Amino acid sequence: MRTEHLSTHSLAAHTNRTEHLSTFYSVSSFSAMVIAGDRRGVRIAVVGDGGTGKSTLIAAMASGSFPDSVPPVLPPTRFPDNLFPDSVPLTLIDTPSSLAKQGTLVEELKRADAVVLTYACDEPVSFERVSTYWLPELRKLEVKVPVIVVGCKLDLRNENQLVSLERLTTPIMQQFTEIVTCVECSAATLYQVPEVFYFAQKAVLHPVDPLFDYKRHALTDLCVRALRRIFVLCDHDMDGALNDEELNDFQVRCFNAPLQPSEVAKVKTIVQQKVPEGVNSIGLTFPGFVYVHRMFLKKARTETLWSVLRKFGYDNDLKLRDDFLPVPSKQASDQSMELTGEAVEFLNGIFRLLDTDKDRALQPAEVDKLFDTAPKSPWNDAPYKDAAEKTDMGYISLNGFLSQWVLMTLLDPTSSLANLIYIGYNGNPAAALHVTRRRSVDRKKQTTLRNVFQCYVFGSKHSGKSALLHSLLGRLFSNNYTPTTVEQYAANVIELKRARVTRKFLILREIPEDGFSNFLSNLEFLASCDVAVFVYDSSDEYSWKKSKDLLEKVVRQGEITGYITPCLLIAAKDDLTPFPRAILDSVKVTQQLGMEAPIHVSMKLGDTSNVYNKIVNAAEHPHLSIPESEIARKKKQHNHLLHHSLTFALAGLGAAMAVAGLTAYRARSVRKKTTA
Known part of the structure; x- marks a missing residue:
C-alpha cells in the first residue's frame, strides 16, 4: 500500500499518470498552503554509510549536474518554494558518517522532518547495513519521521547481478513500517535524483500513516470517520447519497473545478463495478465515496486525499485544526466556559433526531453513532464515563445528554467545540461558547448570571461523598463501598421552582481524601469553584474532625489567595446513630464561621433534604454562604x-x-x- 518501489518511473510519469477516477478530482488552483498543511518548510536529513553518495546526491540536485568533487559534508542546502508543486521551501541536510561526529548526526536527525537513507547500488554490504544498523539506530534514537531508502550509484551496478528493487526491499519495508518508499537513482546521469526529494517532501506534507492501516490493508478508523463527516456535510438533503449536484458542489469546494455530467457518470460506473453498494438510484453512497478515496491512496495520490481533508479543516493527526476552533479566551482563572443558548438548542435538536422511538433516552449504540463523524466518542473514558444520568437500561436521558456536553465544555472547551463541529454544528463556531463573568465580581454584586455551577466535594473516606454524586444522577444507594482514588464528576440538571421553573446545571467534583494535599498546593484550585461542600459521616468522630479540618484549610486558603468560596456542611448517613459531639461541634463551627447549619441527609433512605437545590442557591447568592475565620473577622473589626x-x-x-x-x-x- 505504501508508495510503490520506484526504479523505472520518472517524476513526470508519476505525477501526470492518468487514471479513470482522476476526473473526480480535477487538478486545479486550490491553495498549495492548504494542501501542505500550512507548513513553512521541510527539512530532510540525508544519512548513510560513508561513500554511499550522500553529498554527491545533494550536490547533483542543487546544480542539476554531476559534480566533479564535493566536500566531505555539505552545508545546509536550501531550495526555493517553487521547486515542487506543493510550493513549500525545502532544505537538505548532509550528515557526517564518522563516529567522531555522532553528536552532529543525532542533532540533525532530531530536527529532521524526513530521512533519506542511502546505500550504494554497487556495494551489497551497504544495503545490508540499512536494515542491520541504520534503521535500528533510527528507532533507538526515536526518530519518528518518514524514511526514504535510496540506492545511489545505479549507473555503477553490476548488470550481471540484477535484482528487482521490489524483491530487494520488500522484506525491510515489511519489517520497518517507517519506510514510505524505496528509490534507485544515479547522480552521474541525474536519473531520478529529483524523485528522491520529491517523495521525501511528499511523505512529510501528505503522510500515508494517518490514512492507511498497513496491518489491515484498509483506511484507518480516523480516516474513515473524517470521510464520513465530509460525506454527511456534503449530503445536503440527508438522503444517504450524493446526487450529481452534490458531487459537483463537493468538487468545486475542494478543487475549484466543476465536473461534467459525463465525468460524473464515468465515476459512478467505475465505482459500481468495484463496489456495487457504492452507488444507488440517487447517487454515490458512503461506501462508494470511501472507495474513490482509497483508490487515490492506492495509486500513491496521497496529496489528493489530503487536499480534501484539509479543505474540511483536518490536520495531520486527522483532527480539526486550531483555526477551525475559535475558543474564546478566559481573562482570569475564576472565569469559566459555558455553551450558548444557540449551541444548547442545536444539541436539543440532535437529541430529538437520534431519539427515533421518542422515549427521551438514547441507547449506547445511538450515542456511539452520533460520534461516528468524530475521531472517537469522547464520553467512553474518564472523567465523562458514568458522569451523567442514565435510565435503568443504561440509556442516557436528555438531561444526562446535555449535562455531558456542559461538563465537557467546562473541563475542555476546545474538545467540546471540536465535537460540536464533528457532529454537524454548522453555525458560527465563535458563537457556540461564551466566557462567564468572574466569580469575584459575582460575589461583589451578590448575584450571578451563570447557568453552570461547579461544586467541590470534600470529606474523609467512607464519609458518603460518592453517594452524594450517585444520588445526583438518580442512582440507587448501594452498600458496596469502593474507595475513590481519583477525582470523579457527576453532572445533572437542577430545576428550581420559582415564579417560573428555572433550569441550572450542577457539577459535583469529588476530591479524594488522599489527594487533598496536592489539590491544596495549587494556589488557584478554588478559582473555578462555585460552592465547596464538606461531607462527614454523622456517626463517626474521625469523619467529622477530618471535614472540619478540611473546611478550615479551604477557608484559610481562600482568604490567602482571594478566591473566597461559599461553603456548606453536609452531615451524611443520618440513618445511623449520630456521634453526639459532632452534632454540638458542627453547630458551633457553623455559628463561628457565619455559615448555614449542617444539612442532614441519608442517601440510603432517599432523604436528600433538597441538598442539590441548596447548593445551587448558595452558588446563585454566593455572599450568603461565605464563611469567615476568626482571623478574618478580627481583621475586619480592626x-x-x-x-x-x-x-x-x-x-x-x-x-x-x-x-x-x-x-x-x-x-x-x-x-x-x-x-x-
Whole structure:
C-alpha cells in the first residue's frame, strides 16, 4: 500500500499518470498552503554509510549536474518554494558518517522532518547495513519521521547481478513500517535524483500513516470517520447519497473545478463495478465515496486525499485544526466556559433526531453513532464515563445528554467545540461558547448570571461523598463501598421552582481524601469553584474532625489567595446513630464561621433534604454562604475600628475648623466696629 518501489518511473510519469477516477478530482488552483498543511518548510536529513553518495546526491540536485568533487559534508542546502508543486521551501541536510561526529548526526536527525537513507547500488554490504544498523539506530534514537531508502550509484551496478528493487526491499519495508518508499537513482546521469526529494517532501506534507492501516490493508478508523463527516456535510438533503449536484458542489469546494455530467457518470460506473453498494438510484453512497478515496491512496495520490481533508479543516493527526476552533479566551482563572443558548438548542435538536422511538433516552449504540463523524466518542473514558444520568437500561436521558456536553465544555472547551463541529454544528463556531463573568465580581454584586455551577466535594473516606454524586444522577444507594482514588464528576440538571421553573446545571467534583494535599498546593484550585461542600459521616468522630479540618484549610486558603468560596456542611448517613459531639461541634463551627447549619441527609433512605437545590442557591447568592475565620473577622473589626476612628477624627477636625472660622469671623467683626 505504501508508495510503490520506484526504479523505472520518472517524476513526470508519476505525477501526470492518468487514471479513470482522476476526473473526480480535477487538478486545479486550490491553495498549495492548504494542501501542505500550512507548513513553512521541510527539512530532510540525508544519512548513510560513508561513500554511499550522500553529498554527491545533494550536490547533483542543487546544480542539476554531476559534480566533479564535493566536500566531505555539505552545508545546509536550501531550495526555493517553487521547486515542487506543493510550493513549500525545502532544505537538505548532509550528515557526517564518522563516529567522531555522532553528536552532529543525532542533532540533525532530531530536527529532521524526513530521512533519506542511502546505500550504494554497487556495494551489497551497504544495503545490508540499512536494515542491520541504520534503521535500528533510527528507532533507538526515536526518530519518528518518514524514511526514504535510496540506492545511489545505479549507473555503477553490476548488470550481471540484477535484482528487482521490489524483491530487494520488500522484506525491510515489511519489517520497518517507517519506510514510505524505496528509490534507485544515479547522480552521474541525474536519473531520478529529483524523485528522491520529491517523495521525501511528499511523505512529510501528505503522510500515508494517518490514512492507511498497513496491518489491515484498509483506511484507518480516523480516516474513515473524517470521510464520513465530509460525506454527511456534503449530503445536503440527508438522503444517504450524493446526487450529481452534490458531487459537483463537493468538487468545486475542494478543487475549484466543476465536473461534467459525463465525468460524473464515468465515476459512478467505475465505482459500481468495484463496489456495487457504492452507488444507488440517487447517487454515490458512503461506501462508494470511501472507495474513490482509497483508490487515490492506492495509486500513491496521497496529496489528493489530503487536499480534501484539509479543505474540511483536518490536520495531520486527522483532527480539526486550531483555526477551525475559535475558543474564546478566559481573562482570569475564576472565569469559566459555558455553551450558548444557540449551541444548547442545536444539541436539543440532535437529541430529538437520534431519539427515533421518542422515549427521551438514547441507547449506547445511538450515542456511539452520533460520534461516528468524530475521531472517537469522547464520553467512553474518564472523567465523562458514568458522569451523567442514565435510565435503568443504561440509556442516557436528555438531561444526562446535555449535562455531558456542559461538563465537557467546562473541563475542555476546545474538545467540546471540536465535537460540536464533528457532529454537524454548522453555525458560527465563535458563537457556540461564551466566557462567564468572574466569580469575584459575582460575589461583589451578590448575584450571578451563570447557568453552570461547579461544586467541590470534600470529606474523609467512607464519609458518603460518592453517594452524594450517585444520588445526583438518580442512582440507587448501594452498600458496596469502593474507595475513590481519583477525582470523579457527576453532572445533572437542577430545576428550581420559582415564579417560573428555572433550569441550572450542577457539577459535583469529588476530591479524594488522599489527594487533598496536592489539590491544596495549587494556589488557584478554588478559582473555578462555585460552592465547596464538606461531607462527614454523622456517626463517626474521625469523619467529622477530618471535614472540619478540611473546611478550615479551604477557608484559610481562600482568604490567602482571594478566591473566597461559599461553603456548606453536609452531615451524611443520618440513618445511623449520630456521634453526639459532632452534632454540638458542627453547630458551633457553623455559628463561628457565619455559615448555614449542617444539612442532614441519608442517601440510603432517599432523604436528600433538597441538598442539590441548596447548593445551587448558595452558588446563585454566593455572599450568603461565605464563611469567615476568626482571623478574618478580627481583621475586619480592626479595619472597621480604624475607619470609625478616622471618620471621628475627620469630624473633629471639621468641627475645630468650623469653630476657628467662627472665631475669626467674630474678631473681624469687632475690628470693623472699632475702626468705625
